[in-house]
Structures are given as structure tokens and as C-alpha cells.
Amino acid sequence: MADIRIKKYAQTLINYSLKVEKGNLVVIQGYPVAYPLVEACYEEIIKAGGHPYVILKHDLNEILLKEGSEEQLTYVSSISEEIVKRADKLLNIGGGNNTKYMSNIDPKKISTFNKARANVSKLQSERSAKGELNWTLCMYPTQSSAQEAGMSLREYEEFIYSACFLNDEDPVASWIKIRESQQHIVDYLNSKKHLRIVSKETDIEMDIESRIWMNSDGRNNFPSGEVYSGPIEDSVNGKIRFSFPGIYSGQEIEDIRLTFKDGIVVEATASKGQKLLEALIDIDPGARRVGEVAIGTNYNINRFTKNMLFDEKIGGTIHLALGKSYPLSGGRNTSAIHWDMLCDMRDGGEIYADGELFYKDGKVLDKVVR
Template sequence: MADVYLQKLARVLVHYSFKLKAGERFVIRAPEVAAPLVRAVYREALRAGAHVYPIIHLDGMREIFFQEANDEQLSYTAPVEQFVTEHFDAGLTIWAEQNTRALTRIDPARLALYKRAHATQINRQMQREAEGAFRWCGTLFPTHAHAQDAGMSLADFEAFVYRAELLDEEDPLAAWQKVHDEQKKLVDFLMQHDEIHVVTPDTDVTYRTGGRKWINCDGRYSMPDGEVFSSPIENSVNGTVRFRYPANRDGNLVEDIRLTFRDGKVIESYASRGLEYLNMMLDRDAGARYLGEVAFGTNYNIQEATGHTLFDEKIGGTMHMALGASIRLTGGMNESADHWDLVCDLHEGKVYADGKLCYENGRFLI
């Protein structure tokens, strides 16, 4: 990614996403391949007066850990991580892979053990977010591996990324403020309704969100952003959903997922590829068969799947549902060691709010 766009992205993250203030503790978690973006954000955060603590992982360390760690090591949480979770004001995660399939041959049970052991820490972070004591945002640094997953050259993928992040706008901060204002109308509308009914040629599902909060994802929770989300009442989800977009989780590709819900719980599952992995994820704990999130993608600068959830869940004209943990900001109560977003195409769909048509062919009608 060209330096000018890295500088723009750093300014957006520091001054819009986080609104960092002098004296705040700010952690950056990233792999070494993302070093150019880390440096740009580090410089901008220091200029804002923050105390910046980078945590950088060397290429291949994650794969080595899951190959070699015993059960005790997989379950261990370092005190420094606990301190960051409890005492820092803001945290940026930068995703960047040299090989997006590096964990494909790792026993999924080992990954599940690690996630279960760290669920308490993740839940504590979400609790602090809900209390307004911690701000988190995630973004991606383009690499050849991510470009290959998206079926693009690196140059084309970089252009796709900065367009999705509105970095080609003259004033990206003002552009994201405009997104905030437009999506606030959607949030205000959805907050006034309870039952949501989604219908496409392959999907017919209802859920309720009455009493839950809808969240305006306007660049403060991820970059790029562009969605509105909530948590469904846990036992309210009924019907069948077909997720046409592929899902890539820990190097495992799952395609054409179809789930049937009864009283909130997945009772039937299908995938044309990766069914064994899907079922293992559904059985990993008591909350894994329930939804922790329901959402609509609203970033119309993203119109093709890349294989990375950060972008695919934002595709304008889609919805996504997350199996597992609820986002505490919404008032959701489902608990799980994981949170897995699955994306459903709504370009030929309709959505009804309390029985009235509010969304058709990929766009809200309000």
C-alpha cells in the first residue's frame, strides 16, 4: 500500500476511529509483515500524545505455537495480556497474513481449546467496551496472500482496500462522519421495531431484537466499516438461511453453508465443502449453535467477496449472522468462546420489520 494511503489510514484510525487523547494507553497488535502500517499509526498516535505499546508477532510464530504447545500452554494467558485487557484505553489489531492457510493442518480441537481458555479475557474486553472504558478497532494490511484469496493482484487489492476505507476521498474523516450520519437513520429505524423477517430465494428466517441496541458501525469498530448490527433475542431465531459467501476460519474454507434454526438453536447444518469443520465449530460449546449477532452490510464500495470477513461482512446488499458470543454493547447475552460471522446475499431479498417491507434488492427503503 502506497505511503500516502498508509498515512491517510493512520490519521483516520488515530483521529476518527479512536479519537486518541494525550495520556491514553494504546496497544497495537500486528504481525511483522504489517510493519509499514504499524510505523505510520505509531507515529500518528505519538503525535496525539498517547502512550503506545506495540505487540509484534514474527512470521510463523502462530503456526509453531499451535504445532508445539501442550494443553497447559494452549490454556495459558500471559499476565501482560491480562494487564493490557484491564488497564489500556484503546487497542488496534492489524491482520496481515503471509499464508492464510498456515493453520489448515492444525487439529481444530487444539484451536478450540485455545479459544475456550481465552474466552474469559475476550469477554472482559467486551465488557469494558460496553462500559465505555476501552475502544477497539481492527484493520487489514494488504499482502500477496490476501490478494490471492481475493483473486486479485496485490496492486488491485490495495486499490480495493483503500477504496473500501474511503481513503480516496479528499477528506476521509469527513467521509466517515457522513457514513455515521446516514447509518444513524437506519439504526433509529431498527430500534423502533422488534421482529425482523428476511426472505430470499434460499432464505426464510425471522428473529427479534426488541429491547436490544442496534450499533452504528461507522469506522470506529473496524476499518473499513459499514454495517449496522445487533444481537437477536437468543431463542427468537427461526427458519433457514443460506450463506452463499465462502467462510474462511483458521485456514479452513467452508462453502455454501445452510443452517436451520428452531427457537434460536441450529438444528440442521449443511455445507458443500468443510461440513466436518462446520459441525465441529457448532459443537465446540453450549453457545456455539446460537446467534450472537445479526447485521446488515452497508458499504457499497465493497461489491465482491475477498475471503476475508473484515470486507465480506460489509458488502453493501448483504446481511451477516454470527454464531457464538454476543457483542455486549447490544445487550446480547449469548456466551461462547468464538464469534463466527457468516454472510448472506440480499441482492434478491426482502426484509420486513414488524411485517412491513423495509428493504428490497440490497437496499433499505427508508
């Protein structure tokens, strides 16, 4: 018997996250293993009067990255560009058979491959900022992801459904409540000019005046539960030590420490994965700047799973992303990457806005959220 939560998952994605309407071209991308959710979403799109188009994802890029020439690595299919140009809605369902299939790829080749596709990513961001394209990224529970997270498949399914509030009688109503709660934080931060984040071996500050704090309420990322913005690009100064490994293309970089001066990473070290770290921040000039600063607010997510879709939302954490900004936040940084890294704030962490303490030990103070 199919899990009723798959149906609720699809209904929430199509009707709440993407808001599919009659006549919309909706492109679904997903691995074969995620077929139950692909099928359920397909059905919901039909019910909404949309036009679903399914693209099956695969792990064949491993062959390209290992065997391909420079010309092949940098070739970008016009078909992939047309999809982003023409779709009204994009649904990307994560969850494949092997989370480590890219682990032994030369970091320089990964860098070259991703840099070549920056224009497609830029086009998606621009259409999204104009309101021409809605996109959502979600996750289907698979054995490989469960193993990566250190859980059984049943445990991982429960983790995902809890993180998405799909165990609730009305998940959409739950997400509306989250939006309302987060809006208090957004309104507070949109009135501030300066931000300082302090935690273990971390003391970093940045200007946020004229930038827009966004309320991430399960539309683009599902699940969500964060507020985020893009800092003034040349204002970031100080140091930060990330509490959890940075994950990029299935490879882990451990104990990342960054030092910023006038917005630029001037020192970057890691106890494991130093070469990949250096390759990533050297992809382009924008890769050494912060494109996003965010506060995780989803307290149904309380453990690190090595999947940033969930990890960056952990209640009681903050994260910075090197690289591309989200235009809607007012951020202007451009890059081939957008790489999130996570700092735990639950044991002594503090955040100050214009010198005022508003966040301590992983929680926003009551004076802000009332």
C-alpha cells in the first residue's frame, strides 16, 4: 500500500510550492528510484490543468567528467537552455542510487564543468526574479541518502516527512504558520544596517543596509525554514569556522575555516579536502565572496544529514554561501557556484543587529518574534 504521505507530498509541492495553474508547462526532473513521487506529482499537475514534462536524471556525468575532453566538459546543450527559457514551473526531485558517484572526480574538472553551466543557472535566477519561472527543489527518501545520513530507510522517510510537516493533518496550514512566524524576523532584520555573528572560533560582521531579507517558507526549497539575504559584497570582515563538513558534488571538506577582508576570502583552510576547497574558491572572482547569509529556523530538522537541502534549515544554525547571490535579496554577487556552509549556534552562539543582541543559543529572542 502506497504511503499516503507521498500523495500529501505531491499535493503540497504542486498546489502550494509551485502553485501550478491551468496551461502551465511544468518540468519534473527526478531519478527513476523517485518514480512514486514523480508519478504522484504528474497526476496533481494534470488535475491542476497543467502540462507535465518528465526528465529522468542519471549518474552518467561521472563518465563525462572522467573521460571527457575540455571541449566536452564545457559543452552546454541548447536543450537544457530551452527548458529554462520555456518552462513555467520547474520541479527538481533529488534522491539517486549513490550519493558518492562524484567522489573520485578531479576537483578541477568539477570546477570546469560547473563554470560552463553558469549562464543556464543565471538565466533561471533572472526569470525567477522577474516572476516568469517558479522552481522547487525537494528530496525523495532513498537507501543511499538514508545511509549517508546514518539512518535506516524507514527512519529517513520519517525524517523527511517530519521536516516537511507532512505528518500534519494540513501541511499547507503548517507552512503558512511558519511563514507568519518568520515574517517577524524578516521585518526586524529589514530595518537593520549591520550584522555580527559570534560563535566558537567565529566572529564575522557584514553590512546589510538596503538588502532584502527573504522569508523561505517552502516555495523554492521544500522543506524550508530559513530567513536569508545577501550582504553588501565588500563589507564582510572577520573569521568563521564551520561546524559541519562542507559537501560539494558528494565530496566532503572538513573543518573549514575562512577569513574575510573587505568581502574577499583571504585565507581558507580545511583539515580534509584542501585541494577541492581551493579549486572551488578559485572558480571565478565571485566564488571568494559571500552571496548569502541565512538563519535556519526549522526545528523539526535537528541533525546533520550531509544533505544541505535539510541541513541549512536546522533550527539553531546559520549558514553562509560563497558565490552567487539571489537577486531578489538585492545581492549582486555573480559566480558559477552557490555553496552553503553551516555553523552551529546552539551552544553559546550570538547574533547582533546594529549592536543589539537578538539571537542567542540557537534561537531568536522573544522580543523579535512576538
